[in-house]
Amino acid sequence: MNIDEAQFLSTMSGGFKPTRDWHSCTGKGVSVAIIDSGIDTSHPDLDGRVLKSVEARSDGKLVVFDETDGGDSAGHGTACAGIISRIAPDARFFSIKVLGAGGLGDGHAFLGGLEYAIKERYKVINLSLGTTKPQFFAPLHDLLDRAYQAGCIVVAAANNLPQPSFPSVFSSSLISVIKSEMTDPMKFGFHFGEVIELTAPGVNVRAAWPGGGYRNLTGNSFACPHIAGIIALLLEKDPNLTPFHVKSALYAIASSNSQ
Amino acid sequence: MPEPRNGDFSDKLRRLVETVDVANVLTEPLTHSIKSLLTVSAAQIDCDEASVLVRDGDEGDLRFLIAIGRVADQLLNMRVPAGKGIAGFVLSSGQPMAIADAGEDETFYAEVDKETGYSTQTILATPLRHGDDVIGVLEYINRRGTPPFAPFTPDEMDRASTFAGAIASLVNAYQSAKLFRDLGENILSNDDPDAPSIREWLENVRDSAEHREMMDLAVLIRDVASRGDAERNLAREILESVIRFSEKNESTSFLG
Numbered sequence: 001m002n003i004d005e006a007q008f009l010s011t012m013s014g015g016f017k018p019t020r021d022w023h024s025c026t027g028k029g030v031s032v033a034i035i036d037s038g039i040d041t042s043h044p045d046l047d048g049r050v051l052k053s054v055e056a057r058s059d060g061k062l063v064v065f066d067e068t069d070g071g072d073s074a075g076h077g078t079a080c081a082g083i084i085s086r087i088a089p090d091a092r093f094f095s096i097k098v099l100g101a102g103g104l105g106d107g108h109a110f111l112g113g114l115e116y117a118i119k120e121r122y123k124v125i126n127l128s129l130g131t132t133k134p135q136f137f138a139p140l141h142d143l144l145d146r147a148y149q150a151g152c153i154v155v156a157a158a159n160n161l162p163q164p165s166f167p168s169v170f171s172s173s174l175i176s177v178i179k180s181e182m183t184d185p186m187k188f189g190f191h192f193g194e195v196i197e198l199t200a201p202g203v204n205v206r207a208a209w210p211g212g213g214y215r216n217l218t219g220n221s222f223a224c225p226h227i228a229g230i231i232a233l234l235l236e237k238d239p240n241l242t243p244f245h246v247k248s249a250l251y252a253i254a255s256s257n258s259q
Numbered sequence: 260m261p262e263p264r265n266g267d268f269s270d271k272l273r274r275l276v277e278t279v280d281v282a283n284v285l286t287e288p289l290t291h292s293i294k295s296l297l298t299v300s301a302a303q304i305d306c307d308e309a310s311v312l313v314r315d316g317d318e319g320d321l322r323f324l325i326a327i328g329r330v331a332d333q334l335l336n337m338r339v340p341a342g343k344g345i346a347g348f349v350l351s352s353g354q355p356m357a358i359a360d361a362g363e364d365e366t367f368y369a370e371v372d373k374e375t376g377y378s379t380q381t382i383l384a385t386p387l388r389h390g391d392d393v394i395g396v397l398e399y400i401n402r403r404g405t406p407p408f409a410p411f412t413p414d415e416m417d418r419a420s421t422f423a424g425a426i427a428s429l430v431n432a433y434q435s436a437k438l439f440r441d442l443g444e445n446i447l448s449n450d451d452p453d454a455p456s457i458r459e460w461l462e463n464v465r466d467s468a469e470h471r472e473m474m475d476l477a478v479l480i481r482d483v484a485s486r487g488d489a490e491r492n493l494a495r496e497i498l499e500s501v502i503r504f505s506e507k508n509e510s511t512s513f514l515g
Binding site: 215 | 342344345347348352356359361388392412416
């Protein structure tokens, strides 16, 4: 990896100056899964970039995934994919539709989608979703440990509500993001010690929308894909980065941003 | 009033009607409270058009429960299919979001706008959570003034989330009371061949002076109880005195 030991150690003291060559990366070859409402694969920003779309379906007590031709029931997944593609246009996108899939409880489809993404070993997993149901705490924790061990980097959006949402409050095994009013995605923030560590643009973000257009959107959901896109750039630069390395690198970059 | 059918059955039906009516007494003030709070919250968010959508069935569909604004009447009881549009997304994801330029291709609102003649441009939607469940969606549409409307701000999104907590509690109370009412009404609307005559009898019971007086009393007690602890305690003491007086009279009458 490009971050050497001296640089890495200095990261901890906040004095690290990361090399900026990752800025010129495009996410080439990095697989990015979007677990969401589907993706409009014909959108000009995404046309030809979504390699596979699957949709959750209930099969008895199991959640199974069938390949589909794409499509987005709510617009949200397309917006998230569009934000990532703006930062990492050459990333390889995979759509895992868990919202708007009929007959499935929200939490079960969501967990099934995450498990599917880990099994497929997608390198970056964008989760602009969450659940507050305590019964999903343990299985999500287990899945995120599996993601960590598999080298999958899960990026999750916090919610805006008084209750904690899972998995965004799990600090060790994933990267959690909350919106800020900043506009430059490269100037994200890292707040070590807070439950939600990263801040990224999430207010009036112009994003792709089903049908070929764009919408200005606000929410933590739209901060999360900015960080997923930046991680795709870092991974193109060094595909062997582990979740631990990525978090350290984000911390280092954010530290240099704040100087 | 027609003669009651056999004694036990009539008593059960009478209790059922009372249950349904008490549930109505409970749900009506709740819908009024939800609407009042929705109006207050909308003013705080600089908006005149707002609605409360509730989960309808097990598939994730939504139904407009309460709405304020120019097309409120047209929205009431309109349904949003599962996962469709911003509201469907917010229900299933539990994530609040705002859209500054909904435009014509926001699938659900395009259909609503077509029906109502309204033009939805900005939407702020936040989940209604009760406990660990998302039970509905709180939506604000278009800021006050004339288009183009300024986008809803993060601060307004936070304020909406705060109001959503209070509105969700009322919606949950409403749904509990409604469940009570629906239970009774479902029993009444079964396929029993006697259902028409039972329903006719029930209508007569409801129209009877005795029944109306009873419901008026229930409403009166509820109103007094809602005025505060002192009033509630006073009402309780008075009612308990009435019961004691009545028991004493019955007892005297029996011995006499």
